[in-house]
Amino acid sequence: MRDTYLFTSESVSEGHPDKVADQISDAVVDLFIGRDPEARVACETLVTTNRIVLAGEVRCRDGVTPTIDDIEQAARETVKKIGYEQHGFHWQYADFACHLHGQSAHIAMGVDESGNKDEGAGDQGIMFGYATDETPDLMPATLYYSHRILERLAADRHSGAAPFLEPDAKSQVTLAYEKEMPVRATALVVSTQHAKGADQAMLRDYVKAIFAEIMPEGWLPGDDSIFVNPTGLFEIGGPDGDAGLTGRKIIVDTYGGAAPHGGGAFSGKDPTKVDRSAAYVSRYLAKNIVAAGLARRATIQLSYAIGIAEPLSLYVDLHGTEQDGVSAARLEEILPQLVRLTPKGIRTHLGLNKPIYLPTAAYGHFGRKAEGDLFTWEKTDLVDQLKQAF
Known part of the structure; x- marks a missing residue:
């Protein structure tokens, strides 16, 4: 350096058009997971002048699937909570259209457990986690x-x-x-x-x-x-001044450009999508490394293939800030022993199959306070085990 x-x-802010879209998408995720912890959701939102449009794929158990009216209510309540009651964008009067449809059977086949097959990743991709000792929250x-x-x-x-x-x-x-x-x-x-x-x-x-x-x-x-x-x-301003879309503020969501970012957004996705869950566990591991005093900065990369449970790779970079006796190669051996890095293993360890996602959709997914079921990936409960490993 x-x-x-x-x-x-x-x-x-929460009222930025892209963040309005993110929050609506995550309100839909929470709505479905609140009904069925194993629900599948990939919800994209468009907001513009007095218009809210949803599209994507969902799956939920029969008998508890939210109705279109339920989804519309969740979207409008989200906009109301943000505070939009303007002529050009109003929570009550904006036109609403829902184009959510069933999840692809071919995607479901790769993700779902069956026989001796473990649950697979919901998509291919690369995910990064980062931590630095610049602030008490270990964020840039x-x-x-x-x-x-x-x-x-x-x-x-x-x-x-x-x-x-x-x-x-x-x-x-x-x-x-x-x-x-x-x-x-x-x-x-x-x-x-x-x-x-x-x-x-x-x-x-x-x-x-x-x-x-x-x-x-x-x-x-x-x-x-x-x-x-x-x-x-x-x-x-808001959606009246500029259209908003889910997933356009991924650098704001993560590390402000101080660390790499994978290819996918987080909001609107249930935790079988490793774009979200693996990014969370990567932050969790990086934060625990820095919190343990093993290094002043840490970057972690994971990669997955759709339908495959185990990650294809795990990479640790300590940026030359590691303490004597600590090595990235050794951490690459230790970390999978502390947390099973399959989609199901991540969800189980961090408790992600819960309606916890709307609070993540503004002011960052990381550097937040872990409280109860919220922001569990910000916990530093691996510190003792990491210290003992060195």
């Missing part, structure tokens, strides 16, 4: 602060503390790194949708105060490197 450099990550600092800024704006909007805010927003944080650790911000950006006629100077002062609260003391850049709604007005 270079001794000094700048790095940038962005985040988007640029993304960590980008998320926290928007979470604070959303909290103020929902509470009424900032009634001039509307749901759509984006943030961007650029940090200076020295000796691989962040030391200060060199640029901060927020673009937020606002009520018609909102005072721009007041809005800028409000966002600057949020920056000062969220960023560590002494990290704020000068005024000429703080940008709040740099285009000017931002009254038309």
Whole structure:
């Protein structure tokens, strides 16, 4: 790594059109898995001016399959919770169309257990997990602060503390790194949708105060490197200003560009899809490695073939930050002994066959607090076993 450099990550709010789509798709996943833990869901959502469109494949046990009305209600309630009651996009009045259909029998044949055949992966693909000691959550600092800024704006909007805010927003944080650790911000950006006629100077002062609260003391850049709604007005936003699609914010969902990303999105997919479950277990393993003090940074890659249970490969990269006596090759031997890395093994270990996915669909799937059934892949319960292995 270079001794000094700048790095940038962005985040988007729950009201960003792509995140609206992600949340609707995950609300559908939760709806189906809540009825049948073995349900299969691959739900894509399109949102645009007063229109919500669902497409994809589903499978559920007879007698508990959600109806179209159930699905529509889940979608509208999700939009209502986000806070869209605008002329151009309203939870109650937007047109709704559902084009979900049954799962392909050929895909089901590869995934399902039968006879001596273990449950196979729902698709081929590569998945990555990452952890770094830059923050207490073991996440890249640029993304960590980008998320926290928007979470604070959303909290103020929902509470009424900032009634001039509307749901759509984006943030961007650029940090200076020295000796691989962040030391200060060199640029901060927020673009937020606002009520018609909102005072721009007041809005800028409000966002600057949020920056000062969220960023560590002494990290704020000068005024000429703080940008709040740099285009000017931002009254038309959300799906009315720009169409949203499931799966278009995968870097926001993961590590802000600080680590590789596999080919697939997470939202809208049940946990037999390794795009989701294997990315979660990769983060879990990487986080436990760093939490155990074996390395300051860790990247893990898994790969799968559709219908095959065991991963085709497991790769560990410690980026030259490992402690004496620790090796990536040894970890590649140890990790499959701690967690069985088949789709079923991952789901069982992390408890993924539950309606836990809607909370993941905004402000990142990683770096969140493990509470009960939620964000189990953020637990550090392998630390002792990893330490003992070395």
